[in-house]
Amino acid sequence: xxxxxxxxxxxxxxxxxxxxxxxxxxxxxxxxxxxxxxxxxxxxxxxxxxxxxxxxxxxxxxxxxxxxxxxxxxxxxxxxxxxxxxxxxxxxxxxxxxxxxxxxxxxxxxxxxxxxxxxxxxxxxxxxxxxxxxxxxxxxxxxxxxxxxxxxxxxxxxxxxxxxxxxxxxxxxxxxxxxxxxxxxxxxxxxxxxxxxxxxxxxxxxxxxxxxxxxxxxxxxxxxxxxxxxxxxxxxxxxxxxxxxxxxxxxxxxxxxxxxxxxxxxxxxxxxxxxxxxxxxxxxxxxxxxxxxxxxxxxxxxxxxxxxxxxxxxxxxxxxxxxxxxxxxxxxxxxxxxxxxxxxxxxxxxxxxxxxxxxxxxxxxxxxxxxxxxxxxxxxxxxxxxxxxxxxxxxxxxxxxx
Amino acid sequence: xxxxxxxxxxxxxxxxxxxxxxxxxxxxxxxxxxxxxxxxxxxxxxxxxxxxxxxxxxxxxxxxxxxxxxxxxxxxxxxxxxxxxxxxxxxxxxxxxxxxxxxxxxxxxxxxxxxxxxxxxxxxxxxxxxxxxxxxxxxxxxxxxxxxxxxxxxxxxxxxxxxxxxxxxxxxxxxxxxxxxxxxxxxxxxxxxxxxxxxxxxxxxxxxxxxxxxxxxxxxxxxxxxxxxxxxxxxxxxxxxxxxxxxxxxxxxxxxxxxxxxxxxxxxxxxxxxxxxxxxxxxxxxxxxxxxxxxxxxxxxxxxxxxxxxxxxxxxxxxxxxxxxxxxxxxxxxxxxxxxxxxxxxxxxxxxxxxxxxxxxxxxxxxxxxxxxxxxxxxxxxxxxxxxxxxxxxxxxxxxxxxxx
Numbered sequence: 001x002x003x004x005x006x007x008x009x010x011x012x013x014x015x016x017x018x019x020x021x022x023x024x025x026x027x028x029x030x031x032x033x034x035x036x037x038x039x040x041x042x043x044x045x046x047x048x049x050x051x052x053x054x055x056x057x058x059x060x061x062x063x064x065x066x067x068x069x070x071x072x073x074x075x076x077x078x079x080x081x082x083x084x085x086x087x088x089x090x091x092x093x094x095x096x097x098x099x100x101x102x103x104x105x106x107x108x109x110x111x112x113x114x115x116x117x118x119x120x121x122x123x124x125x126x127x128x129x130x131x132x133x134x135x136x137x138x139x140x141x142x143x144x145x146x147x148x149x150x151x152x153x154x155x156x157x158x159x160x161x162x163x164x165x166x167x168x169x170x171x172x173x174x175x176x177x178x179x180x181x182x183x184x185x186x187x188x189x190x191x192x193x194x195x196x197x198x199x200x201x202x203x204x205x206x207x208x209x210x211x212x213x214x215x216x217x218x219x220x221x222x223x224x225x226x227x228x229x230x231x232x233x234x235x236x237x238x239x240x241x242x243x244x245x246x247x248x249x250x251x252x253x254x255x256x257x258x259x260x261x262x263x264x265x266x267x268x269x270x271x272x273x274x275x276x277x278x279x280x281x282x283x284x285x286x287x288x289x290x291x292x293x294x295x296x297x298x299x300x301x302x303x304x305x306x307x308x309x310x311x312x313x314x315x316x317x318x319x320x321x322x323x324x325x326x327x328x329x330x331x332x333x334x335x336x337x338x339x340x341x342x343x344x345x346x347x348x349x350x351x352x353x354x355x356x357x358x359x360x361x362x363x364x365x366x367x368x369x370x371x372x373x374x375x376x377x378x379x380x381x382x383x384x385x386x387x388x389x390x391x392x393x394x395x396x397x398x399x400x401x402x
Numbered sequence: 403x404x405x406x407x408x409x410x411x412x413x414x415x416x417x418x419x420x421x422x423x424x425x426x427x428x429x430x431x432x433x434x435x436x437x438x439x440x441x442x443x444x445x446x447x448x449x450x451x452x453x454x455x456x457x458x459x460x461x462x463x464x465x466x467x468x469x470x471x472x473x474x475x476x477x478x479x480x481x482x483x484x485x486x487x488x489x490x491x492x493x494x495x496x497x498x499x500x501x502x503x504x505x506x507x508x509x510x511x512x513x514x515x516x517x518x519x520x521x522x523x524x525x526x527x528x529x530x531x532x533x534x535x536x537x538x539x540x541x542x543x544x545x546x547x548x549x550x551x552x553x554x555x556x557x558x559x560x561x562x563x564x565x566x567x568x569x570x571x572x573x574x575x576x577x578x579x580x581x582x583x584x585x586x587x588x589x590x591x592x593x594x595x596x597x598x599x600x601x602x603x604x605x606x607x608x609x610x611x612x613x614x615x616x617x618x619x620x621x622x623x624x625x626x627x628x629x630x631x632x633x634x635x636x637x638x639x640x641x642x643x644x645x646x647x648x649x650x651x652x653x654x655x656x657x658x659x660x661x662x663x664x665x666x667x668x669x670x671x672x673x674x675x676x677x678x679x680x681x682x683x684x685x686x687x688x689x690x691x692x693x694x695x696x697x698x699x700x701x702x703x704x705x706x707x708x709x710x711x712x713x714x715x716x717x718x719x720x721x722x723x724x725x726x727x728x729x730x731x732x733x734x735x736x737x738x739x740x741x742x743x744x745x746x747x748x749x750x751x752x753x754x755x756x757x758x759x760x761x762x763x764x765x766x767x768x769x770x771x772x773x774x775x776x777x778x779x780x781x782x783x784x785x786x787x788x789x790x791x792x793x794x795x796x797x798x799x800x801x802x803x804x805x806x807x
Binding site: 050053054057083084085086087088089090091092093102103104105106107115125128209217218220221222284285287288289290291292 | 456457459460461462467468470471497499500501502505557558559560562565566568569572574575578582647648650692696
């Protein structure tokens with residue numbers, strides 16, 4: 001095959017993908033050029049060198065093919081993928097085998113062999129650019145929430161940040177903001193592995209970008225629990241604000257409604273590991289695209305709701321950090337039980353063995369599959385909706401900020 | 403290239419380790435003087451073009467990227483608004499992808515009557531490869547030298563280190579990405595002179611290509627990106643193995659890269675230089691020869707000599723940083739400990755100074771508060787007859803007390 005033939009074949013494949021084709025490059029033999037109205041950015045009549053240099057990389061092409069396999073790709077999304085510049089560090093635009101001859105750059109790669117992490121890099125970039133391109137939501141007229149009534153119990157919640165945010169949000173929506181005179185302080189604890197995993201999840205939902213494995217190893221290197229997962233430290237803090245008998249260590253979620261004087265509360269959000277990993281990848285791009293405030297708003301109002309229905313395993317502590325975590329948990333247990341705080345629930349939960357069934361490092365292929373579904377959903381205008389009331393319910397996220 | 407004739411942009415996109423830090427510092431320090439000569443170096447801070455490059459390439463960089471939001475567009479807007487010559491310079495731009503290059507050139511006015519010149523400063527691979535490994539080590543990496551060489555020599559280039567290396571060092575590919583839309587006469591290669599050339603020769607070449615001759619620039623700047631020896635780099639790699647577990651990127655930068663690498667280890671002399679092993683030197687020479695043959699055909703403007711890209715003869719003795727002389731590493735480690743102690747003492751002194759200042763400020767605030775309370779009390783008492791009587795009684799008692807012997 002001549003260089004001309006290869007380039008022509010490649011551009012025909014681009015057109016095939018643009019129109020929803022799913023044929024892999026290795027099986028693609030056509031050199032027929034399909035012309036289309038409105039999306040003819042390919043240099044069909046340009047010379048060979050230009051046609052070669054403007055050919056999208058194998059990463060972009062394979063991502064578009066996988067999107068086509070997963071659903072209906074609107075033209076705008078197809079063009080966005082083909083024109084995408086993969087963000088951050090990674091492979092350069094990879095060339096297709098059998099297309100043109102250049103001595104430089106990385107070796108040509110069959111798109112089917114492009115590693116999932118490279119496709120994920122492109123997908124995260126496209127998703128981030130899409131989020132940023134959306135007009136900011138009109139500021140909602142803030143609902144006037146009912147005020148606290150005299151017989152409402154004054155309270156404060158602290159501890160597990162995912163749970164704390166959820167409780168504050170729901171209580172605020174009921175007109176029961178935290179605070180008030182001489183409050184009961186509810187420190188929401190749990191098993192040590194859940195506390196650190198939920199703290200990590202909360203950070204990712206608040207624009208952080210560190211991987212789970214790095215972050216937990218880093219905390220272990222410091223030999224201290226992250227502050228939001230450290231109930232003993234929280235108790236110490238509140239001991240200086242209120243009398244010790246106002247502090248409750250809450251280890252039983254079912255007991256919370258009664259402690260707060262409400263009939264029921266929703267369960268804590270539990271983002272699956274793959275969803276967190278995708279958010280983390282998108283965070284890496286959003287951090288350089290928008291300021292922190294807009295970044296948080298895009299997570300709360302756009303990305304997290306898109307992922308609200310995602311399912312999968314939860315993060316568990318890697319083997320290398322379990323011993324450290326158990327030692328930390330024992331130290332916290334001794335401090336809390338020694339200080340005589342009231343404990344609601346089984347104190348043994350504070351030193352429970354870390355779970356083993358779960359995800360230590362989300363597989364790139366799984367995260368990529370979720371990214372593909374999320375891109376399709378984002379470009380469908382969210383018509384297939386999200387699981388309202390799920391872990392990413394925007395109303396809950398909004399209320400938690402008040 | 404003359405300084406001012408039309409609206410034009412001189413875009414310097416690399417490569418790293420070719421004197422770019424020094425060049426950028428000179429431009430930054432002299433930007434007011436340059437502006438008087440019709441040359442814009444648009445930068446409010448030294449790293450402005452670095453931030454713009456991070457923005458253009460959506461590149462995370464240890465948290466710095468958060469300061470880069472919108473930086474490229476802001477830079478391009480300043481350049482478009484300038485009637486004259488504008489200079490943009492950052493070496494990580496070399497790794498930009500084709501779509502990023504297109505965006506960059508369009509934003510700077512390509513096709514709108516603006517004359518865009520691409521400048522690439524280049525150095526031979528026998529010096530660039532060890533220098534890039536050292537840069538990796540100064541950015542928290544922990545792979546050994548041999549492993550790094552294996553990765554960059556692997557034709558698949560699948561590792562992150564290899565992708566980055568070739569992205570910023572494969573000269574013909576960089577020029578394909580950046581130069582395809584420009585006439586060859588608008589592409590300028592500045593070669594870094596061979597070792598032993600006169601010390602200001604590289605600056606003279608930069609000055610020529612950027613049209614800085616005749617401007618009385620202050621060239622006495624401190625900022626540079628100095629190199630470390632083999633033992634020092636080996637030590638830093640070992641420090642990374644431990645420090646990475648406990649240091650956040652935001653702390654690594656000032657403590658390890660600045661304090662240990664730049665201010666301490668780079669200042670040492672006497673330990674052997676980082677060079678290429680003989681077999682790799684041969685491979686690098688062959689590769690460089692093929693590049694030079696290609697570049698000679700491209701009709702670019704070469705400032706210097708393409709022969710500078712051919713590595714000199716290999717060093718007689720290769721000092722392997724994976725098996726460094728322990729005495730040299732120990733001596734470097736003692737310097738590091740000393741630097742950390744001095745820094746610690748400085749920080750303690752700073753903390754004590756701040757504590758004293760805080761105490762003084764608290765005392766002053768307290769005195770002001772007491773005076774304010776007294777003043778308010780007097781004003782209120784003065785408004786009523788009973789209050790005036792009480793005030794008079796108080797003053798009489800104070801007077802009598804003050805008169806006591």
